[in-house]
Amino acid sequence: MTQMTDTTLDLARQHANARIRKARINAAIRYVVLGIVGLVMLYPLIWLVGASFKTNSEIFANPGFLPQNPTADGYIEGWKTSTPYTFGTFFLNSFKIIVPKVIGTVISCTFVAYGFARFDFPFKKILFGSVIAILLLPNVVTRIPQYILFRDLGWLDSFLPLWVPSALAGDAFFVFMLVQFLRAIPGDMEEAARVDGANSWQTLVFIVVPMLAPALISVALFQFMWTMNDFLGPLIYISSVDKYPVSLALKLSIDTTEAFAWNRILAMSVLTITPALAVFFAAQKYFIEGISAGGIKG
Amino acid sequence: MARLQLHNLEKTYGNGFRAVHGINLDIEEGEFMVFVGPSGCAKSTTLRMIAGLEEISGGEVRIGDRIVNDLQPGKRHIAMVFQNYALYPHMKVRSNLSFGLRLAGVPKAERAKAVDEVARILEIEPLLDRLPKQLSGGQAQRVALGRALIKKPEVFLFDEPLSNLDAKLRASMRVRITDLHRRLKAEGKASTVVYVTHDQTEAMTMGDRICVMQSGHIMQVATPKVLYDQPANLFVASFIGSPEMNLIDGSLNGNTFTTATQQVELPPHLLGRLSSYPKKAVLGIRPQHLRLATTGLTATLKNVEFMGHEVYLYANLDGTDVVCVASTAEFDAMDRSADHLTLQPDPAHMHIFDRESGANVSLPQGAA
Numbered sequence: 001m002t003q004m005t006d007t008t009l010d011l012a013r014q015h016a017n018a019r020i021r022k023a024r025i026n027a028a029i030r031y032v033v034l035g036i037v038g039l040v041m042l043y044p045l046i047w048l049v050g051a052s053f054k055t056n057s058e059i060f061a062n063p064g065f066l067p068q069n070p071t072a073d074g075y076i077e078g079w080k081t082s083t084p085y086t087f088g089t090f091f092l093n094s095f096k097i098i099v100p101k102v103i104g105t106v107i108s109c110t111f112v113a114y115g116f117a118r119f120d121f122p123f124k125k126i127l128f129g130s131v132i133a134i135l136l137l138p139n140v141v142t143r144i145p146q147y148i149l150f151r152d153l154g155w156l157d158s159f160l161p162l163w164v165p166s167a168l169a170g171d172a173f174f175v176f177m178l179v180q181f182l183r184a185i186p187g188d189m190e191e192a193a194r195v196d197g198a199n200s201w202q203t204l205v206f207i208v209v210p211m212l213a214p215a216l217i218s219v220a221l222f223q224f225m226w227t228m229n230d231f232l233g234p235l236i237y238i239s240s241v242d243k244y245p246v247s248l249a250l251k252l253s254i255d256t257t258e259a260f261a262w263n264r265i266l267a268m269s270v271l272t273i274t275p276a277l278a279v280f281f282a283a284q285k286y287f288i289e290g291i292s293a294g295g296i297k298g
Numbered sequence: 299m300a301r302l303q304l305h306n307l308e309k310t311y312g313n314g315f316r317a318v319h320g321i322n323l324d325i326e327e328g329e330f331m332v333f334v335g336p337s338g339c340a341k342s343t344t345l346r347m348i349a350g351l352e353e354i355s356g357g358e359v360r361i362g363d364r365i366v367n368d369l370q371p372g373k374r375h376i377a378m379v380f381q382n383y384a385l386y387p388h389m390k391v392r393s394n395l396s397f398g399l400r401l402a403g404v405p406k407a408e409r410a411k412a413v414d415e416v417a418r419i420l421e422i423e424p425l426l427d428r429l430p431k432q433l434s435g436g437q438a439q440r441v442a443l444g445r446a447l448i449k450k451p452e453v454f455l456f457d458e459p460l461s462n463l464d465a466k467l468r469a470s471m472r473v474r475i476t477d478l479h480r481r482l483k484a485e486g487k488a489s490t491v492v493y494v495t496h497d498q499t500e501a502m503t504m505g506d507r508i509c510v511m512q513s514g515h516i517m518q519v520a521t522p523k524v525l526y527d528q529p530a531n532l533f534v535a536s537f538i539g540s541p542e543m544n545l546i547d548g549s550l551n552g553n554t555f556t557t558a559t560q561q562v563e564l565p566p567h568l569l570g571r572l573s574s575y576p577k578k579a580v581l582g583i584r585p586q587h588l589r590l591a592t593t594g595l596t597a598t599l600k601n602v603e604f605m606g607h608e609v610y611l612y613a614n615l616d617g618t619d620v621v622c623v624a625s626t627a628e629f630d631a632m633d634r635s636a637d638h639l640t641l642q643p644d645p646a647h648m649h650i651f652d653r654e655s656g657a658n659v660s661l662p663q664g665a666a
């Protein structure tokens with residue numbers, strides 16, 4: 001009797017062990033597959049970082065990403081650039097464009113979205129319709145009229161054409177995103193604030209903006225990354241090299257007459273993507289919260 | 299403390315829907331007034347016009363001796379408690395409570411004192427440093443109450459504040475609110491209260507007076523007792539009281555009320571006070587005032603519900619469903635084999651309504 005129970009128990013134990021082993025193997029396979037796919041996606045980036053430490057000749061000789069004789073040459077030479085300015089100047093220029101643009105976007109889009117989401121005014125439907133229309137319009141369509149407008153204003157070769165449209169809520173996508181986000185927030189809190197004696201501005205600043213915070217962080221991040229990567233805008237409006245942002249400066253190092261120094265270009269590319277990556281990882285939590293919360297239907 | 303007056307108050311929404319049809323109401327200083335009515339009868343709309351959250355389409359709202367039609371909500375000396383609390387989600391309870399005072403420029407020390415006082419009254423001291431999302435429904439509602447209380451408003455507005463709470467909590471909050479009002483009133487500091495609910499139990503237990511509304515009209519304004527004993531019309535008669543008042547169709551002939559096949563003799567005091575003599579009439583009698591008897595109206599018994607100390611008998615009387623509330627003793631004494639009930643209406647509690655207009659034509663002289 002006891003013997004029989006023992007064997008039954010053993011059998012059960014064996015089964016359980018087999019199940020656990022199987023689950024472990026399954027998990028291992030899953031992670032290996034995921035790891036491989038992830039590596040494939042990331043490989044260009046890893047290669048970029050590795051290659052930026054190679055010498056110019058090794059880049060083409062050695063297909064692997066680990067440099068044989070790591071050297072910071074690419075960074076040192078690349079930083080100096082072929083112009084009278086260092087790459088630092090171009091970084092500074094980029095930030096001179098980005099910081100006012102991001103601040104302007106966040107403020108102006110908040111105002112416009114608050115207006116659309118919470119107030120009734122004449123022609124609201126038509127106006128909001130045109131915001132959506134702008135959203136659907138390809139950017140290139142407005143390039144030429146915009147260029148002529150800014151030329152007549154005498155703004156060419158300044159940062160104004162890059163700042164002003166955004167500071168006037170010109171980015172329909174952000175307005176739309178914030179309006180959707182606001183529509184999902186019930187108006188009760190704002191009514192409570194009005195009963196508490198807040199006027200529309202105080203309600204906006206003390207109640208609406210804090211509730212919008214995740215969405216506003218997303219807006220700021222998107223604008224930061226898009227502006228950092230924007231090539232066409234500066235290309236059209238900025239003509240003096242001393243005002244070039246990094247996106248143009250990178251292209252500059254390819255354009256010059258000397259033989260391409262790929263290691264310098266790659267090194268500067270690595271530097272160029274660093275701020276965007278750093279900001280993204282720092283704010284990842286809010287960023288994802290903002291995007292997903294904005295998706296809730298109101 | 300202030301009197302609140304509504305004068306020909308009207309609301310037409312942007313889509314042309316007329317929600318409030320010229321309401322007149324006079325609410326005394328320190329009075330607890332309850333607006334009650336079915337969903338969609340414009341209780342909230344009226345309350346929001348008083349608060350200033352909804353534009354007034356016609357007529358006026360007067361708080362104290364000021365016409366407040368064109369004043370911002372913050373300037374009306376009111377406070378409001380919302381159904382879903384509407385606490386500011388990013389602020390700690392403490393800041394939620396003091397936000398209004400902060401906007402009014404009250405110095406910090408004074409604000410802290412006010413917060414402490416309100417927190418003590420509502421027993422929310424341990425919650426002061428929490429965020430709203432860390433509160434249970436009952437706690438959140440107490441904080442919402444505190445946020446209104448701290449402003450010492452002249453008029454207190456509630457829009458179904460308890461309907462998101464479970465039954466037990468609702469009952470205790472009900473007592474807490476009325477208690478608070480009585481206490482403040484005794485100290486001479488009570489605000490005038492307008493309390494909106496669709497729940498007649500809340501209305502009957504809380505209100506000094508109750509304003510029964512239907513489709514943007516006021517049906518009757520009276521104390522709970524008058525509302526129960528002397529409903530002004532069929533709507534109030536059927537809305538107030540549980541189970542509902544029995545309303546039996548028929549006609550008046552001489553001193554009798556005649557249904558399709560049966561007759562009830564009307565007592566002289568009732569006949570004496572009829573303000574009109576409608577041909578098509580409705581006899582109203584509450585289930586508690588319909589006695590099991592040996593003579594009277596015969597009805598077919600359909601269903602029986604035991605409620606413990608009493609029994610609800612559901613029956614059909616000449617095509618009208620009626621309910622009779624009997625004591626368990628009466629029920630035990632009843633002949634169970636019969637499928638008929640003999641019911642005798644209590645002559646002291648009969649009402650006669652005009653079927654066309656719905657008005658109660660048997661109200662005592664001088665009644666509202």
Ligand SMILES: Nc1ncnc2c1ncn2[C@@H]1O[C@H](COP(=O)(O)OP(=O)(O)O)[C@@H](O)[C@H]1O
Nearest residue numbers: 311313315317336337338339340341342343344
């Ligand atoms: N913004 C609005 N536009 C049009 N009609 C409305 C609006 N708000 C409420 N109503 C209508 O007004 C009536 C009264 O609504 P409400 O005051 O919310 O009723 P209650 O609070 O008594 O349930 C309802 O029939 C409702 O459909």
Ligand SMILES: [Mg+2]
Nearest residue numbers: 341342343458
């Ligand atoms: Mg309502």
